[in-house]
Amino acid sequence: MQHTDDLFNPMHRFVDTACLRAAYLQYEESRNPGAQNFVTLPEGGMELGIVSSEDPRIARAISSLLTRSLEGARCDKGGHLPPEVVTRVQRDIISPEGVSTLWGIAGHRFVLARRHDVHTHEILATILVGRSKDTIFFFTGRYNNLRYSTIAEDVDFDQPDQDNSAHKWFDRFAFPSPERFKPDRFHHIANFVVSPEHRSGGLASLFLRSIVRYYSRDVLDSNGYPIIHSQYLLCGRGLWQIGDPPWLARMKKLGFYRRWGAESFFIEHNWAPLPVVVMQGKQIDNVAYNRMYDMPTCYGIDQIPHASNEHLLERIPEVMRLALDPRAKLQYFQAMFDFMPDVEKGDRHDDME
Ligand SMILES: CC(C)(COP(=O)(O)OP(=O)(O)OC[C@H]1O[C@@H](n2cnc3c(N)ncnc32)[C@H](O)[C@@H]1OP(=O)(O)O)[C@@H](O)C(=O)NCCC(=O)NCCS
Structure with a gap:
């Protein structure tokens, strides 16, 4: 296993052009099988494509990008996450192994790259997009690559927290109901x-x-x-994100909108304390943390939701109550991005994958 420290080396973002080109996937049933399996963008020397992360050099380049970026989310480096949480995610989830085996199997790994020199391309950006609109990449630390259509059968909502059956795992969280957890026909995104x-x-x-x-x-x-190109197409209505609180502001600038009433919270118990968050030398309590991310003011009477039939309006009173509960700490918002913002909702044709 690769040592995490090595992944902080920014040089990993440079990959052999031959290696990158070999990693682009071809979709066997492409509507244009003769086309090249990536897209050359009109913008200066850039290209875009879905790669396989099986090649260790590609997995390492992506892992290094994610690892370096997440470092900035540590609360001792100006971010919002306890350092031990960041270290665990870097070690277990976005390691090169994690990139290729954990979610890589359920998502399209897009990369944006630019020609660096005659032999080398620089990976500039990455995003993982669910292949199937039915996929949820993560659902608490205990479930990965869930199928949304079978969530009620596949998730044991009554499971014990640990050995003590009096404490339930799902009592640590307050989520939207499983029936409405995910918006219909949107692709989950991560990374x-x-x-x-x-x-x-x-x-x-x-x-x-x-x-x-x-x-x-x-x-x-x-x-x-x-x-x-001869790669897969995305056949959903748009992108869906379960995101950390500070990301919402930046995602909104990129065209995402909040899914109202879909926030999740950690619920603190004496048997399940939350790691301490210290920002600028000051310990932040849960209500103050929630307030930092506009909870509950984002639901003030002067606020108007983005047009969508996927909001959970009936859950808003509960979200507002949680935002003011000293035991509840905002875990994630949900945000959505429409591929075709002008299309009438309900005017779309349905399909299964
Ligand atoms: C979020 C991120 C992908 C944006 O990338 P970027 O290339 O810097 O963004 P762009 O230059 O295209 O900026 C698009 C808009 O977002 C805004 N923006 C970018 N980063 C921002 C930030 N950290 N906070 C607030 N707004 C931000 C820009 O000002 C710009 O707005 P404008 O069009 O009104 O000027 C990048 O900052 C990043 O990788 N961050 C760390 C990981 C992360 O937060 N990912 C998002 C959740 S998965």
Whole structure:
């Protein structure tokens, strides 16, 4: 197993062009099987594609990007997460092994890359997009790659926390109900990161725009755009994120909107204390933490939800109550991004995958 320290080396973002090109996947049933299996963007030397993360050099490049980015989320480095949580995620979830085996199997691993020199490309950004619209990449630390359609059967909501059956695992969380946990026909996303060297240059925006333009089946078909690659298409309505509280502001700038009433909270118990969050030398209690991320003010009477039939409006009173409960700490918001924002809801054709 690779030592985590090595992943902090920014040079890992440079990969052999031959290795990158070999990693691009081809979809056997592509509507344009003769086309190249990545997209050359009109923007200066950039390309976009879905890669296999089986090649250890590709997995390492992606893992290194995610590891370096997550470091900035440590609360002792200006972020919002306890350092021990960051270290655990770096070690167990976004390691090269994690990238290739944990969620890699259920998601399309997109990368945005730019030619660096005659032999080398630089990986600029990555995002993981659920292959099936039915996939949920994670559901508490105990479930990965769940199928949403069978969540009620596959998840044991009554499981003990540990050996003591008086304490239940799911008592640690307050979630939307399983029946409405995920919006219909949206692709789950995770690991959305632009290389720290290239932030605020419009790359995230270009990356998302290009995925929509070249990979969303509905966008291609409704605009009569030719399919210029031989990779998979995304056949859902849009992207769906379960995100950490500070991310919402940046995701909104990129065109995402809050799914109202879909927030989840950690619930603290004397048998399940939460790790302490210290920001700028000060310990932050749960209500103060919630307030930092606009809870419950985001549901003030002056606020209006983005048009969508996927909000959980009936849950908002409960979310507002939780935001003021000293035992409850905001865990995640949910956000959505429509591939075709102007299309009437309910006007879309259905399909299974
Ligand atoms: C979020 C992230 C992907 C944005 O990438 P980027 O290439 O810097 O973004 P862009 O330059 O395309 O900026 C798009 C918009 O987002 C805004 N933005 C970017 N980073 C932001 C941040 N940290 N906080 C608030 N807004 C931000 C930009 O100001 C810009 O808004 P504008 O169009 O009004 O000027 C990048 O900062 C990142 O990788 N962050 C760490 C990981 C992360 O937070 N991922 C998101 C959740 S998975």
